[in-house]
Amino acid sequence: MPAEPPKPTARRTRLTPEREAELYEAVLEILREVGYDALTMDAVAARTHSSKATLYRQWKGKPELVASALRHNKPLSLADIDTGTVRGDLQAMVCRSDKDRMEKDAALMRGLQRAIHSNPDLHRALRELLIEPELAGLDAVFRRAVARGEVAADTPALDFVGHMMLGAFVSRPLVEDRPADAEYLTRYIDAVIVPALGL
Amino acid sequence: MPAEPPKPTARRTRLTPEREAELYEAVLEILREVGYDALTMDAVAARTHSSKATLYRQWKGKPELVASALRHNKPLSLADIDTGTVRGDLQAMVCRSDKDRMEKDAALMRGLQRAIHSNPDLHRALRELLIEPELAGLDAVFRRAVARGEVAADTPALDFVGHMMLGAFVSRPLVEDRPADAEYLTRYIDAVIVPALGL
Numbered sequence: 001m002p003a004e005p006p007k008p009t010a011r012r013t014r015l016t017p018e019r020e021a022e023l024y025e026a027v028l029e030i031l032r033e034v035g036y037d038a039l040t041m042d043a044v045a046a047r048t049h050s051s052k053a054t055l056y057r058q059w060k061g062k063p064e065l066v067a068s069a070l071r072h073n074k075p076l077s078l079a080d081i082d083t084g085t086v087r088g089d090l091q092a093m094v095c096r097s098d099k100d101r102m103e104k105d106a107a108l109m110r111g112l113q114r115a116i117h118s119n120p121d122l123h124r125a126l127r128e129l130l131i132e133p134e135l136a137g138l139d140a141v142f143r144r145a146v147a148r149g150e151v152a153a154d155t156p157a158l159d160f161v162g163h164m165m166l167g168a169f170v171s172r173p174l175v176e177d178r179p180a181d182a183e184y185l186t187r188y189i190d191a192v193i194v195p196a197l198g199l
Numbered sequence: 200m201p202a203e204p205p206k207p208t209a210r211r212t213r214l215t216p217e218r219e220a221e222l223y224e225a226v227l228e229i230l231r232e233v234g235y236d237a238l239t240m241d242a243v244a245a246r247t248h249s250s251k252a253t254l255y256r257q258w259k260g261k262p263e264l265v266a267s268a269l270r271h272n273k274p275l276s277l278a279d280i281d282t283g284t285v286r287g288d289l290q291a292m293v294c295r296s297d298k299d300r301m302e303k304d305a306a307l308m309r310g311l312q313r314a315i316h317s318n319p320d321l322h323r324a325l326r327e328l329l330i331e332p333e334l335a336g337l338d339a340v341f342r343r344a345v346a347r348g349e350v351a352a353d354t355p356a357l358d359f360v361g362h363m364m365l366g367a368f369v370s371r372p373l374v375e376d377r378p379a380d381a382e383y384l385t386r387y388i389d390a391v392i393v394p395a396l397g398l
Contacts, residue, residue, distance in 0.1 A: 110316060111316075113312060113313075114312075114316055117309060117310075117312075117313055127376065131373060131374070135374065156386075156389065156390035156394075157391050157394060159386075159390060160387055160390055160391050162370070162374045163366070163367060163371060163374050163387065163391075164363075164366070164370075164391060166370040166373050166374060167362070167363070167366020167367060167369065167370035168362060168366060170366065170370065170373070171361070171362040171363075171365040171366035171369065172362065174330060174365050174369070175330070175334065175361045175362050175365060177326065187355075187358075187359075188359055188362065190355065191355035191356045191359055191395070192356050192359050192362075192363060192391070192395045193395075195355075195356060195394060195396075195397065196390070196392075196394045197394075198394065
């Protein structure tokens with residue numbers, strides 16, 4: 001059996017990915033328990049046996065810590081997906097999310113929607129750390145599709161890829177009163193996004 | 200000049216459309232001023248010089264009164280629209296909403312989103328009195344389109360017409376941080392909905 005790789009040297013400005021994942025998990029746990037307004041950096045420090053100084057050094061403050069935790073936990077991820085077709089990439093993105101997790105996340109997001117209205121800092125952090133990187137990932141999928149000639153560069157629907165994906169997510173609870181699961185998103189991709197792109 | 204038509208006889212169970220419109224406008228005014236939780240039937244009765252008994256007789260309670268007021272004021276309306284094409288119907292629907300009004304409505308809806316989480320009765324009333332009738336109107340547009348042969352009856356996107364329209368609305372603030380206005384909705388209809396339906 002090969003020897004374990006040496007642990008990365010702990011630097012003042014970097015946590016190990018494992019430690020970071022632990023911290024993020026604890027943040028989401030506390031968020032589910034008490035909501036954004038009642039979540040304190042003290043509670044995160046206590047739950048994770050870390051110092052508040054570490055938390056503030058690593059993240060600017062509570063909005064950034066929460067937004068980073070959500071990004072770490074994000075239900076849709078495009079990182080490392082490159083199946084060779086747009087349809088394959090989108091399906092891979094929605095199929096990796098399991099139903100229990102998505103329902104848990106949906107509850108979390110509903111709580112956060114409420115908090116966003118009274119916390120402009122949280123709103124800004126969510127945009128910068130969660131929504132914009134996701135949109136950039138989606139953009140990369142479609143730049144590749146255009147580059148390989150799968151989608152014509154002047155397809156009007158290319159301007160609305162983020163709107164279609166996010167719209168699919170948020171509209172299902174409104175229209176059908178149930179969360180957007182992988183089965184629904186798969187049907188939506190085939191019925192709406194694929195034909196809108198002329199594929 | 201022709202004589203004015205006789206006023207409809209006031210019946211215990213019916214308000215005139217004008218009186219109803221006045222009441223709804225007052226409800227929205229109060230809603231914008233104080234929010235859902237602080238809105239009381241007493242305040243509505245005082246502002247509109249009506250009795251609480253009338254309000255309760257006409258609407259079951261506060262959630263139903265608020266949902267009916269929103270429906271009366273709805274930014275998208277399909278009633279009486281029948282231009283002969285799907286594209287024409289959808290464009291007519293979004294073009295009749297002016298920008299100021301939509302921004303005012305967007306602020307109202309954000310406030311209500313918050314209230315929905317803690318008021319299941321409001322949630323139910325909004326579904327029954329606002330969302331479902333709108334979806335039924337949209338459905339009628341597409342039933343006509345299928346009947347006249349404009350859209351094939353087995354087009355998969357027909358199952359997602361409500362999701363596409365509502366998704367266009369709610370996703371723009373998330374993706375672009377600005378409200379969905381008529382110009383944007385017009386582009387979305389042409390870029391996404393029209394090609395998704397194979398038109």
